[in-house]
Amino acid sequence: EGVGPQEYTAIKLQVKEWSPKLAELVKGKVEEDAKVYFVPATLRPETMYGQTNCFVGPKINYGLFKLKEKEYIVVTKRAAWNMAFQGHFFDNDNFPKTQDQLPLVVEAPGSDFVGTLVNAPLSFHSEGVYILPMDGVSAAKGTGVVTSVPSDSPDDYATLMDLIKKAEFYGIKKEWAEKEIYPVIETPTYGNLTAPTLVKQLKINSPKDVTQLAQAKELAYMEGFYKGTMLVGEYKGEAVSSVKDKIRKALIDSGDAFPFAD
Numbered sequence: 001e002g003v004g005p006q007e008y009t010a011i012k013l014q015v016k017e018w019s020p021k022l023a024e025l026v027k028g029k030v031e032e033d034a035k036v037y038f039v040p041a042t043l044r045p046e047t048m049y050g051q052t053n054c055f056v057g058p059k060i061n062y063g064l065f066k067l068k069e070k071e072y073i074v075v076t077k078r079a080a081w082n083m084a085f086q087g088h089f090f091d092n093d094n095f096p097k098t099q100d101q102l103p104l105v106v107e108a109p110g111s112d113f114v115g116t117l118v119n120a121p122l123s124f125h126s127e128g129v130y131i132l133p134m135d136g137v138s139a140a141k142g143t144g145v146v147t148s149v150p151s152d153s154p155d156d157y158a159t160l161m162d163l164i165k166k167a168e169f170y171g172i173k174k175e176w177a178e179k180e181i182y183p184v185i186e187t188p189t190y191g192n193l194t195a196p197t198l199v200k201q202l203k204i205n206s207p208k209d210v211t212q213l214a215q216a217k218e219l220a221y222m223e224g225f226y227k228g229t230m231l232v233g234e235y236k237g238e239a240v241s242s243v244k245d246k247i248r249k250a251l252i253d254s255g256d257a258f259p260f261a262d
């Protein structure tokens, strides 16, 4: 972090059903048969089996950008601009000269997208997962969209527990956040639910416990990568460190992801 560009995997979560607000905003602007994707950036593609929801910053502005014919993405303008430079977006004839030339179709704060149902690739929740709010999302990093894996990410787990506890305050339906958390990776020190175990051990009570969360994040990351074993999927039983890149490549080859640098 901080040294050179971060090499992320950008995952494509296809919209199945818009929140009421977005349904209104996209009407007449996006073809009925077009595909729209939320595009979170992740450093842990091997954990995608455990996706239970996807986070946006409620106060961050997002754009719905036309990627190609009948295909749109939801990311920050900053990320769309980066993607344009990385050739994911436009044919070179139409390359935008400024951010204002990006093919922006709809712009709205994250809070308007909350409650949208999306399809998360590899997730056990094949019925779909919901877009939920997370105050800790940074607009200045990645795509501004964060897919949530509470089994292996302490930030995601702490945020999700807070959303469930205070669903009314956050203006969400509790059941949007109450998806079952399945084990994805076995570790010698923290068992098969690394993030919940660490959150409990370090007595993290809310997403505001940033110091302990930073520590938990570091411990979870090191343990998962160097000592973790896959419990699910094609590479079940194999070491995370040796299959991470293979899972990433499979997601890219199937069209469910693309490389993204920031």
Ligand code: A2H
Pocket (backbone or CB within 6 Å): 001, 006, 041, 042, 043, 044, 047, 136, 137, 138, 139, 140, 141, 142, 143, 144, 145, 146, 147, 148, 149, 152, 153, 154, 156, 217, 221
């Ligand atoms: B990771 P780095 Cl299972 N704001 O993906 C806040 N967090 C963001 C973000 C943003 N704009 N963009 C990406 N992220 C998160 C999975 C995961 C992640 C697991 C465990 C740890 C973990 C599922 N969430 O990250 O600061 C994304 O969450 C801990 C390092 O750019 C992304 O990977 O190094 C990670 O932070 C990128 O963090």
